[in-house]
Amino acid sequence: MTRKFLLLMCCVIASTTTSFSQKTTKPNIILIMVDDMGYSDIGSYGSEIKTPTLDKLAAEGIRFKEFYNNSICAPTRASLMTGQYPHRAGIGYFDINLGLPPYQGYLNKESLTLAEVLKQNGYSTLMSGKWHLGKDSLCWPNQRGFDKFYGFIPGASNFFDIGDYGQAPPVILVKNNQKEKLKPGEYLTDKITDNAIGFLKEQQKENKPFFLYVAFNAPHWPLQALPEDIAKYKGRYDIGWDSLRAERLKRQKELGILSDNQHIAVRDKDVPLWANLTYDQKHLWKSKMEVYAAMIDRVDQSITRILSTLKELKKDDNTLIVFISDNGAQGGFSNSNRKPQRNTGPIGTPGSYDYQEQNWAYVSNTPHRQYKNNMHEGGISSPFIAWYPKLIKAGTIVQGTAHLIDLAPTFYALAGATYPQKFNGITTNNLVGKSLLPVLNGTATVTPREEPIFWERAGNRAVRKGKWKIVSTYPAYAWELYDLETDRGETTDVAGKFPDVVNDLSAQYFKWAERTGVVDYEKIKPTQPMVIPGQ
Structure with a gap:
């Protein structure tokens, strides 16, 4: 058995072992x-x-405070x-x-x-x-x-x-x-x-x-x-x-x-x-x-x-x-x-x-x-x-x-x-x-x-970016704004105080909605809205 052949076999065995190890340790x-x-x-x-x-x-x-x-x-x-x-x-x-x-x-x-x-x-x-x-x-x-x-x-x-x-x-x-x-x-x-x-x-x-x-x-x-x-x-x-x-x-x-x-x-x-x-x-x-x-x-x-x-x-x-x-x-x-x-x-x-x-x-x-x-x-x-x-x-x-x-x-x-x-x-x-x-x-x-997180469902909408969150509840279209760093309970709407933040997040929302396929709920809502027990 030549030295070259032995070397080749060792390489094959090593490769197979590595592949098997990677497979079984996933x-x-x-x-x-x-x-x-x-x-x-x-x-x-x-x-x-x-x-x-x-x-x-x-x-x-690990536990996340925000998921x-x-x-x-x-x-x-x-x-x-x-x-x-x-x-x-x-x-x-x-x-x-x-x-x-x-x-x-x-x-x-x-x-x-x-x-x-x-x-x-x-x-x-x-x-x-x-x-x-x-x-x-x-x-x-x-x-x-x-x-x-x-x-x-x-x-x-x-x-x-x-x-x-x-x-x-x-x-x-x-x-x-x-x-x-x-x-x-x-x-x-x-x-x-x-x-x-x-x-x-x-x-x-x-x-x-x-x-x-x-x-x-x-x-x-x-x-x-x-x-x-x-x-x-x-x-x-x-x-x-x-x-x-x-x-x-x-x-x-x-x-x-x-x-x-x-x-x-x-x-x-x-x-x-x-x-x-x-x-x-x-x-x-x-x-x-x-x-x-x-x-x-x-x-x-x-x-x-x-x-x-x-x-x-x-x-x-x-x-x-x-x-x-x-x-x-x-x-x-x-x-x-x-x-x-x-x-x-x-x-x-x-x-x-x-x-x-x-x-x-x-x-x-x-x-x-x-x-x-x-x-x-x-x-x-x-x-x-x-x-x-x-x-x-x-x-x-x-x-x-x-x-x-x-x-x-x-x-x-x-x-x-x-x-x-x-x-x-x-x-x-x-x-x-x-x-x-x-x-x-x-x-x-x-x-x-880098990008915010977005939500829309049945006309309810929200955007979260950093400490800021805008939210609106159907049928209203006005945005509320909350600083979740200190107000996760959403007790104080600061939209009037920070209009630039609202405008920025709102603009990003509509860009997301367009590329994601979101349609104005008024145009697609069922004639018989879904009834959720307790809602």
């Missing part, structure tokens, strides 16, 4: 999203709700899945077709999903939970890059099979394009978790990294929870929303989530004083929050199970976990005498069709103003926790100032994934977000970006 990625959960609803953001596993991830990872969503389900999921603004992805309004490509109500093919890109770059792609990105089967997860999917396609679902509690249809689920039903006695959050864990165990047979997206429906309406979880919170909310909000504000300051110099949102004038309610009214309202807390508690238990599986599979040391919410808590009705709608059983049971409502959502979104479907901070602000000990320093809290569009470039950078200019013969939309790696690895405390 990080696994788990993305967890909850539904309609407010900024302060987990322990590490100020809550009294028992979320020990999420709190552990926060203590061992933004798109204020409502489908547009948020469009940005999350594609790294595009929702109009650019085809879901500028909702999963309803308004007759124009930016408002077609399902993901277009120019906007690649996280699953499509990561799959092309050697990842197993798994999903369990809520899709809400197009009802037609051509748009379902398995057709948009996911190897395995379990969950439901539309925007909401009962958590129990309704059984003998009324006329509601059975819970229809989909597993890898095959429909099935939730069985009596099963709880949807547990089933989402069971399938996520099952997918992880099946994926263990494959010699490649995985991307797992877990999209919990909780704590979205209807308020339905397991009795043992509800029991943990019996009596906890007898103090009412006024005292509870004070507790959360105090805890947020102790945790470092809320700075002492920050102005908080003023008390919502539409929320009655707890002390003015009758005994029966208090009993009804505290029951709502007991169930809402139980639903979040069960999500945390589910994440515990997923982490235990990771450890069992010996993959916990090479997995990035990101946790967010799709929008703020849901406001709406605040009349304490309002009758429960469509209820055929007590709050929390399979017959319950109630929701948290404004009185408690006002607490959930502490310290922010407004609610889901609004562009003030209460509608678009989410907790953000990222855990990856190999990269992230434990116990870090940063300003962050990031948006859903930033997750795709972050995941691709971490995975060493190439984002294609063409996919299946179609020219793809360029990514518009920024990688969060500089913030995650500690070289920056704010996401580096």
Whole structure:
């Protein structure tokens, strides 16, 4: 055997070893999203709700004070899945077709999903939970890059099979394009978790990294929870929303989530004083929050199970976990005498069709103003926790100032994934977000970006650049201006004081709207506007 041949063989072996090492050391990625959960609803953001596993991830990872969503389900999921603004992805309004490509109500093919890109770059792609990105089967997860999917396609679902509690249809689920039903006695959050864990165990047979997206429906309406979880919170909310909000504000300051110099949102004038309610009214309202807390508690238990599986599979040391919410808590009705709608059983049971409502959502979104479907901070602000000990320093809290569009470039950078200019013969939309790696690895405390972050949905608009934010609420077109450096509660409109800032951000908004496909809502709004319970 010649020396030249031996040298050649050594080079081949070294090359193969390097290639295999690079392939097997790519990080696994788990993305967890909850539904309609407010900024302060987990322990590490100020809550009294028992979320020990999420709190552990926060203590061992990083929390952002400022992470933004798109204020409502489908547009948020469009940005999350594609790294595009929702109009650019085809879901500028909702999963309803308004007759124009930016408002077609399902993901277009120019906007690649996280699953499509990561799959092309050697990842197993798994999903369990809520899709809400197009009802037609051509748009379902398995057709948009996911190897395995379990969950439901539309925007909401009962958590129990309704059984003998009324006329509601059975819970229809989909597993890898095959429909099935939730069985009596099963709880949807547990089933989402069971399938996520099952997918992880099946994926263990494959010699490649995985991307797992877990999209919990909780704590979205209807308020339905397991009795043992509800029991943990019996009596906890007898103090009412006024005292509870004070507790959360105090805890947020102790945790470092809320700075002492920050102005908080003023008390919502539409929320009655707890002390003015009758005994029966208090009993009804505290029951709502007991169930809402139980639903979040069960999500945390589910994440515990997923982490235990990771450890069992010996993959916990090479997995990035990101946790967010799709929008703020849901406001709406605040009349304490309002009758429960469509209820055929007590709050929390399979017959319950109630929701948290404004009185408690006002607490959930502490310290922010407004609610889901609004562009003030209460509608678009989410907790953000990222855990990856190999990269992230434990116990870090940063300003962050990031948006859903930033997750795709972050995941691709971490995975060493190439984002294609063409996919299946179609020219793809360029990514518009920024990688969060500089913030995650500690070289920056704010996401580096030159361009502002923009929002529009159903005529509600906003722009965030640096410390400044302009916002307008439909049907008004006038801009409000807030200095979020000291006034994250958006208590003082300074538009009259800084007209140049308003004019500059407004001009940038209209340029963004033109290139993104945003249309004046008056020209496209449905003749029958979408009704959002609680709105």
